[in-house]
Amino acid sequence: MxxxxxxxxxxxxxxxxxxxxxxxxxxxxxxxxxxxxxxxEAQARQVVMEPFRQADRLYPPDAVWEKIHARILEENQARxxxxxxxxxxxxSSRVPLPKPALAAAALVGVMAIALTxxxxxxxxxxPELARLDIEAEATYVAALLDGTSAASVSESGENGGFGxxxxxxxx
Amino acid sequence: xxxxxEATVRDAAQGSVEAFEAIYKAYGxxxxxxxxxxxxxxxxxxxxxxxxxxxxxxxxxTFGFRSxxxxxxYRIATNLAxxxxxxxxREQNRTVALDEKMESVLASNPADRADVRHAQREQVSALLExxxxxxRACLVLRDFEGLxxxxxxxxxxxxxxxxxxxxxRGREKLLAFSKEVxxxxx
Numbered sequence: 001m002x003x004x005x006x007x008x009x010x011x012x013x014x015x016x017x018x019x020x021x022x023x024x025x026x027x028x029x030x031x032x033x034x035x036x037x038x039x040x041e042a043q044a045r046q047v048v049m050e051p052f053r054q055a056d057r058l059y060p061p062d063a064v065w066e067k068i069h070a071r072i073l074e075e076n077q078a079r080x081x082x083x084x085x086x087x088x089x090x091x092s093s094r095v096p097l098p099k100p101a102l103a104a105a106a107l108v109g110v111m112a113i114a115l116t117x118x119x120x121x122x123x124x125x126x127p128e129l130a131r132l133d134i135e136a137e138a139t140y141v142a143a144l145l146d147g148t149s150a151a152s153v154s155e156s157g158e159n160g161g162f163g164x165x166x167x168x169x170x171x
Numbered sequence: 172x173x174x175x176x177e178a179t180v181r182d183a184a185q186g187s188v189e190a191f192e193a194i195y196k197a198y199g200x201x202x203x204x205x206x207x208x209x210x211x212x213x214x215x216x217x218x219x220x221x222x223x224x225x226x227x228x229x230x231x232x233t234f235g236f237r238s239x240x241x242x243x244x245y246r247i248a249t250n251l252a253x254x255x256x257x258x259x260x261r262e263q264n265r266t267v268a269l270d271e272k273m274e275s276v277l278a279s280n281p282a283d284r285a286d287v288r289h290a291q292r293e294q295v296s297a298l299l300e301x302x303x304x305x306x307r308a309c310l311v312l313r314d315f316e317g318l319x320x321x322x323x324x325x326x327x328x329x330x331x332x333x334x335x336x337x338x339x340r341g342r343e344k345l346l347a348f349s350k351e352v353x354x355x356x357x
Contacts, residue, residue, distance in 0.1 A: 047349040073188070
């Protein structure tokens with residue numbers, strides 16, 4: 001093994017204890033014979049290993065979690081808000097919701113249909129009844145003017161006509 | 172490190188704050204350590220740690236359990252830390268001058284300070300400042316977090332040879348820097 005290769009292994013696999021078997025045996029045999037590489041190894045341990053291994057562990061202050069906590073609560077609120085918005089967006093895309101003017105027009109239409117239907121189902125009254133009364137009156141007056149007994153016939157039925165003494169006296 | 176169950180991960184992905192807090196308690200200190208060593212600045216480390224966990228919370232639904240949760244979180248942490256370090260260096264347009272780094276190391280002689288731990292921390296940070304962000308990420312994951320080469324490769328999304336060469340070059344830089352420091356001391 002050459003010194004250059006040995007030193008490369010020292011800075012990586014050897015110091016990091018990744019060597020084993022024949023490679024490690026060969027490297028250690030070289031170290032036993034080479035003073036320069038032994039010195040290099042000692043120096044490497046002192047400079048690139050010890051300061052880091054002796055370093056104390058650091059702990060984050062409580063304020064770090066408090067800030068994270070506050071931010072994820074904000075995230076949760078934002079998520080909840082966007083879920084509600086998405087629900088409405090999804091609903092309106094599946095079921096087209098009417099605009100106010102259209103909704104009002106549709107409501108008036110429905111009410112008109114309902115009113116007509118209701119009136120049609122009730123006994124005759126109101127304008128229709130009045131129209132029939134006028135027609136009956138007109139027929140009666142016309143009958144009187146014609147001197148026919150249509151009116152009396154229609155009104156008196158089988159008892160109508162000049163069948164009484166009083167009627168005969170006046171007419 | 173306490174184990175996080177799959178059910179806890181799923182609950183957190185559904186928005187459970189309690190489940191997410193358990194994940195933070197398990198991995199928060201490891202993430203903070205990695206990020207702090209990468210950035211050597213407490214405020215930046217806290218901000219980036221915060222970003223890491225907000226990102227984890229947002230992306231947890233996409234975590235497919237193909238890798239370990241620890242590796243997945245480390246990947247997010249190292250990516251954000253490397254990006255932050257590179258951005259900071261670009262903004263400040265600085266590669267800290269060698270003399271400035273050496274002064275940090277020389278000033279951190281524990282014999283001159285009551286706070287030996289603080290001195291050691293400063294020395295470690297000054298050493299890491301010598302490295303570029305990619306080399307630093309490899310060294311931090313290996314020497315502080317004890318990840319294997321394979322885990323580092325998976326975390327950083329690089330191959331094993333790249334892990335090995337970044338460690339080698341990073342350590343060579345540290346050795347060269349150390350020789351410069353010794354020369355200045357004499």
